[in-house]
Amino acid sequence: MMKQRVKVWDLAVRLTHGALAGLLAALLLTGDEDGWLPLHMRLGVLLLGVVLFRVVWGFVGSPHARFADFVRGPTVVLEAARDMLQGRSRHTLGHNPVGGVMVVVLLGMLLVTAGSGVLLALGPEWRELLPLSPAVVAAVKVAHEAGAAALPVLVVLHVLGVLFSSWLERQNLPLAMVTGWKRGTADSSPLDSPRRRGLGLVLALGGAAATALPLLILLPPRAASAAADVLEPYRVAAQQADSAFQGFDAARGRRLYLQTFSTEAGPTSCATCHTEDPTQPGRSPAGKRLLPLAPSANPQRLSDARTVEKWLGRNCKQVLGRLCTARESGDVLTFLLTTPGAP
Ligand code: HEC
Incomplete structure (x- = not known):
């Protein structure tokens, strides 16, 4: 044919x-x-x-x-x-x-x-x-x-x-x-x-x-997924700890971030090292410059779950004298993630 x-x-x-x-x-x-x-x-x-x-x-x-x-x-x-x-x-x-x-x-x-x-x-x-x-x-x-x-x-x-x-x-x-x-x-x-x-x-x-x-x-x-990744384990843990868990709250996270606790080194808050405005660079007690914590000012921040967990563990112990709960961690991270960058 x-x-x-x-x-x-x-x-x-x-x-x-x-x-x-x-x-x-x-x-x-x-x-x-x-x-x-x-x-x-x-x-x-x-x-x-x-x-x-x-x-x-x-x-x-x-x-x-x-x-x-x-x-x-x-x-x-x-x-x-x-x-x-x-x-x-x-x-x-x-x-x-x-x-x-x-x-x-x-x-x-x-x-x-x-x-x-x-x-x-x-x-x-x-x-x-x-x-x-x-x-x-x-x-x-x-x-x-x-x-x-x-x-x-x-x-x-x-x-x-x-x-x-x-x-x-x-x-x-x-x-x-x-x-x-x-x-x-x-x-x-x-x-x-x-x-x-x-x-x-x-x-x-x-x-x-x-x-x-x-x-x-x-x-x-902004990419929500990197942030969602970091928050995810805390969300799961917070849900397990409390079935009435309603989600993280940036305002609650901000209060914890600014709250002063008395420690061996004197009154300390997260802001002592990271400053009250997490879009600004901070300073460690040894005088080392710390890059801003808020991803809006420093995109590298909170992008790696293991780094976040390591430092939250150390810093919470240092400031609160104990580990932060999953809800507290999630609240603070949500606060940091939602802090807008400098105009
Ligand atoms: C004594 C000083 C100091 C205090 C107080 C402190 N931090 Fe930090 N923080 C550091 C240092 C040092 C690092 C690691 C160096 C860096 O990443 O710049 C760090 C890193 C971090 C990171 C890692 C973020 C990332 O992705 O790189 C987070 C999150 C964090 N801190 C949260 C907090 C919170 C929340 C508090 C209050 C509970 C707090 N820090 C209190 C010194 C401090």
Whole structure:
């Protein structure tokens, strides 16, 4: 049969494919550095919007964009996989059944990773909206990290699969995802009326924008997740110590920070060394200059849970004559985390 050039991928499929690839690369690059977190969170929300668009488009898009076109049962998938492995090319105009599985797995994994990331990015606030146990909160973090670790592996498998299929079919499939054209025998899948497609587009865009835009506005300007990480163990411990625990309180933390206790070295407070304004540099009794404690003035502060625990332990013993409770520690840290920087 004569092979002809057939338009397979509509513009929306090609654009979302490119956007997902680009956003995922940027997200993987910005995920590990605290300084990049604000950008990472916003790119993640964009990715979530693009994935949602693609999912809706999988129901209302052009024929080969639809899940119904390429999601097949296990028997068909296994048969197609066997054919591929035996080097037999069978003609599928859209995604072949094995590729279809990969599309669903990738979209699902992107959805899980971006969704859990958005929850983490919203910081502790979202937990107060939903009555969630610490175990669920921890699971959200695990899901995000597992997704972030799995995605590069899946992408490599996806690329290898596409290259292998290109070789089997003797055509450039990556190029087809750019231009939209493939060589093949045109099927007679009827194109939708422009009106129906327009309606589909409005639906997909509307759904994605309705999710992503409010989230973009809600996201805190500063990375909440590093702070949330430092507070998390204290929050769990405070909850265990007192089931009526209502969350940390910056004002209570400030009072403790300024409170003077009598010690062997005379009246002492946290402010004795760190000064009353934690955005200012302090001084140790030995005269050593201490950098400001508030992360707004010194971004390195409170970024490492072990350092925080070590110094809180020492300093509380020195000032209060005992270890701070989990609630006291969380209160003080919340005070330090929420102290705004000098204008
Ligand atoms: C006798 C002086 C002194 C007093 C009093 C003191 N600190 Fe410190 N604090 C230090 C020194 C020294 C360090 C470690 C050097 C550094 O990180 O600048 C430190 C480090 C810290 C850190 C580590 C932060 C980070 O991420 O690097 C925290 C948190 C902290 N102090 C909180 C407190 C609190 C809360 C109090 C009151 C209960 C307090 N400190 C009282 C001297 C003091």
